[in-house]
Amino acid sequence: MAPLIQGLEFVLQPTTxxxxxxxxxxxxxMGALPGLTATMGLALFLPITxxxxxxxxxxxxxxxYFGAVTGASIPAILFGxxxxxxxxxxxxxxxxxxxxxxxGVALGGAVIGSFIGGVISxxxxxxxxxxxxxxxxxxxxxxYFALAVASLTIIASVSxxxxxxxxxxxxxxxxxxxxxxxxxxxxxxxxxENPFLANGIGLVPVLIGMFGITQALDDAGRLAGFGxxxxxxxxxxxPSLEHLRxxxxxxxxxxxxxxxxxxxxxxxxxxxxxxxxxxxxQLSDRPEEFGTGRLEGVVAPEVANNACIGGGLIPTLTLALxxxxxxxxxxxxxxxxxxxxxxxxxSFQPHFIYAVVFAMIAANLTTCVFQLGGIRLxxxxxxxxxxMMTPIVVMLxxxxxxxxxxxMFDAVVAVAAGLAGFVLKRAGYPLIPLILxxxxxxxxxxxxxxxxxxxxxxxxxxxxxxxxxxxxxxxxISLVRQVAAQRRRATTGGAA
Amino acid sequence: xxxxxxxxxxxxxxxxxxxxxxxAQGIASRHVRGDPGPQAxxxxxxxxxxxxxxxxxxxxxxxxxxxxxxAGSSPASGVLAAATVGYLALLTxxxxxxxxxxxxxxxxxxxxxxxxxxxxxxxxxxAGVALAAWYIFGRLFDVVLPTGPxxx
Numbered sequence: 001m002a003p004l005i006q007g008l009e010f011v012l013q014p015t016t017x018x019x020x021x022x023x024x025x026x027x028x029x030m031g032a033l034p035g036l037t038a039t040m041g042l043a044l045f046l047p048i049t050x051x052x053x054x055x056x057x058x059x060x061x062x063x064x065y066f067g068a069v070t071g072a073s074i075p076a077i078l079f080g081x082x083x084x085x086x087x088x089x090x091x092x093x094x095x096x097x098x099x100x101x102x103x104g105v106a107l108g109g110a111v112i113g114s115f116i117g118g119v120i121s122x123x124x125x126x127x128x129x130x131x132x133x134x135x136x137x138x139x140x141x142x143x144y145f146a147l148a149v150a151s152l153t154i155i156a157s158v159s160x161x162x163x164x165x166x167x168x169x170x171x172x173x174x175x176x177x178x179x180x181x182x183x184x185x186x187x188x189x190x191x192x193e194n195p196f197l198a199n200g201i202g203l204v205p206v207l208i209g210m211f212g213i214t215q216a217l218d219d220a221g222r223l224a225g226f227g228x229x230x231x232x233x234x235x236x237x238x239p240s241l242e243h244l245r246x247x248x249x250x251x252x253x254x255x256x257x258x259x260x261x262x263x264x265x266x267x268x269x270x271x272x273x274x275x276x277x278x279x280x281x282q283l284s285d286r287p288e289e290f291g292t293g294r295l296e297g298v299v300a301p302e303v304a305n306n307a308c309i310g311g312g313l314i315p316t317l318t319l320a321l322x323x324x325x326x327x328x329x330x331x332x333x334x335x336x337x338x339x340x341x342x343x344x345x346x347s348f349q350p351h352f353i354y355a356v357v358f359a360m361i362a363a364n365l366t367t368c369v370f371q372l373g374g375i376r377l378x379x380x381x382x383x384x385x386x387x388m389m390t391p392i393v394v395m396l397x398x399x400x401x402x403x404x405x406x407x408m409f410d411a412v413v414a415v416a417a418g419l420a421g422f423v424l425k426r427a428g429y430p431l432i433p434l435i436l437x438x439x440x441x442x443x444x445x446x447x448x449x450x451x452x453x454x455x456x457x458x459x460x461x462x463x464x465x466x467x468x469x470x471x472x473x474x475x476x477i478s479l480v481r482q483v484a485a486q487r488r489r490a491t492t493g494g495a496a
Numbered sequence: 497x498x499x500x501x502x503x504x505x506x507x508x509x510x511x512x513x514x515x516x517x518x519x520a521q522g523i524a525s526r527h528v529r530g531d532p533g534p535q536a537x538x539x540x541x542x543x544x545x546x547x548x549x550x551x552x553x554x555x556x557x558x559x560x561x562x563x564x565x566x567a568g569s570s571p572a573s574g575v576l577a578a579a580t581v582g583y584l585a586l587l588t589x590x591x592x593x594x595x596x597x598x599x600x601x602x603x604x605x606x607x608x609x610x611x612x613x614x615x616x617x618x619x620x621x622x623a624g625v626a627l628a629a630w631y632i633f634g635r636l637f638d639v640v641l642p643t644g645p646x647x648x
Contacts, residue, residue: 164548168509171544174537175516182534187524189538190516213580220607221573385612388621391603394580395596398587399629403639408588415584419577427505445537457530
């Protein structure tokens with residue numbers, strides 16, 4: 001009971017609540033601006049969290065995460081432009097509702113749906129905690145290595161159409177993580193006598209570059225797509241209670257869809273929202289009206305979208321395996337603040353987990369309040385032309401990387417990562433495995449070497465220890481499934 | 497992205513990985529019994545990158561690789577990339593505010609096509625954002641920003 005109260009006390013502190021609110025407001029604006037994603041916002045805010053303690057930093061990031069995910073529904077409903085890819089299904093019925101003069105009902109329904117989805121997935125995170133804490137005691141160096149390998153393999157195999165490209169990027173991330181002084185022997189690796197390289201390649205500059213600058217370069221090439229800036233009448237803000245009551249089953253099912261999809265690494269909220277939308281059609285007595293302005297078509301994807309946050313944080317916190325791309329900066333923030341994500345977190349720092357859970361509830365609630373209260377203000381943000389916003393994103397990325405240590409070297413790394421990310425992305429190489437390789441590479445190497453030192457170099461430890469073998473098998477199965485899927489696509493005429 | 501560019505990207509990745517394998521031979525390799533040493537992971541991961549990128553290049557040459565993700569048209573992206581590199585270079589010699597205002601003003605004016613805003617608007621917004629960023633990061637967050645001839 002004590003850790004639970006500690007967690008609650010922490011979140012109820014005025015400073016924590018203030019940072020959650022700051023994150024919410026910034027997140028809602030970022031989500032509302034086309035082209036700015038939750039992942040980009042989290043990456044840009046990562047340097048600011050360095051000056052905060054670990055729990056405050058995570059609280060700020062959770063506020064931003066919930067705000068950005070929920071805020072993306074504003075342009076989707078009002079202008080038919082999804083603030084980010086996860087709001088794509090919200091456009092289908094949200095925009096027609098707005099054109100019929102029912103924008104307020106759609107926006108209100110989206111916020112309420114987001115709130116319920118977030119709460120249910122947070123409850124799932126809380127309910128899973130004790131079981132995961134017991135599970136944690138089974139982990140040693142061999143299991144940690146196997147976990148890192150499985151995480152990287154699963155992400156690499158589900159992050160794009162080409163398994164090989166995913167694996168190349170994952171391995172490239174691990175290779176980058178080896179730059180610097182080896183912590184076990186003091187040997188210098190790829191440092192070229194450069195004192196900055198001796199510290200290794202910074203995770204945050206690479207993250208900022210690959211999510212901020214790469215995205216901005218992509219956006220610069222398609223600014224014409226954002227040309228539909230119009231103003232709409234908002235009308236009343238809430239759907240009727242009777243309407244919500246009729247959607248109770250749909251809301252519950254969409255929550256579970258979002259949570260379960262969030263749990264699966266690489267699946268992502270864009271999968272969950274489409275599944276939830278399809279489920280809404282199945283449950284409706286008028287499926288033919290979907291796409292013409294059905295409130296269920298707005299609420300179901302928004303519930304699933306926010307439920308993905310809690311679902312995605314379960315593997316992030318317990319297995320260091322981000323379920324969503326936006327969870328990668330959160331994972332990075334944990335590592336930067338000295339919090340080791342993984343099963344032991346639940347055993348040794350239960351108050352941290354409870355604080356995260358309460359911060360999620362608070363972030364969810366404040367997002368709901370601020371989005372509903374500030375809808376008219378947020379609409380003004382949409383009048384910022386993307387032509388202005390894109391260079392500002394680049395500037396903030398450079399500045400954010402520089403501000404980490406006050407080193408121009410970090411800004412250079414961010415720009416280099418951004419340019420490399422842009423080229424690699426256009427060549428079809430997924431970026432997330434590289435980031436994850438950089439995040440997990442250090443743990444993977446140190447745990448492997450520890451396991452080898454303990455066993456005197458006996459590699460069979462990875463198959464004789466059941467949990468390690470199981471994790472490696474999960475990674476292998478993921479590879480085999482992806483190979484089979486690629487073969488199927490190849491035989492049916494799709495790309496290999 | 498054209499097939500030739502995709503091939504070049506994969507080939508460059510493979511070449512960089514081969515270079516990493518060669519460079520890794522120079523890593524001092526003292527270690528305790530059982531420990532594979534500090535060379536093992538860099539070499540192993542570089543081998544995966546080199547082999548994988550080589551296979552991707554070969555598959556692309558045969559026209560079998562997965563299609564690249566759709567991306568924006570390249571001229572504006574290329575101009576923004578070049579301007580970003582120039583901005584970074586200018587930061588080191590001209591301080592923060594002036595290069596930032598120049599970068600923001602020039603790029604927002606360039607990307608504003610078809611033209612919707614007056615040039616003066618771009619200039620004023622760029623100067624305002626540069627000064628606001630300087631104040632927030634330099635004054636509120638105490639970040640030591642690059643300084644130029646005007647001390648900002």
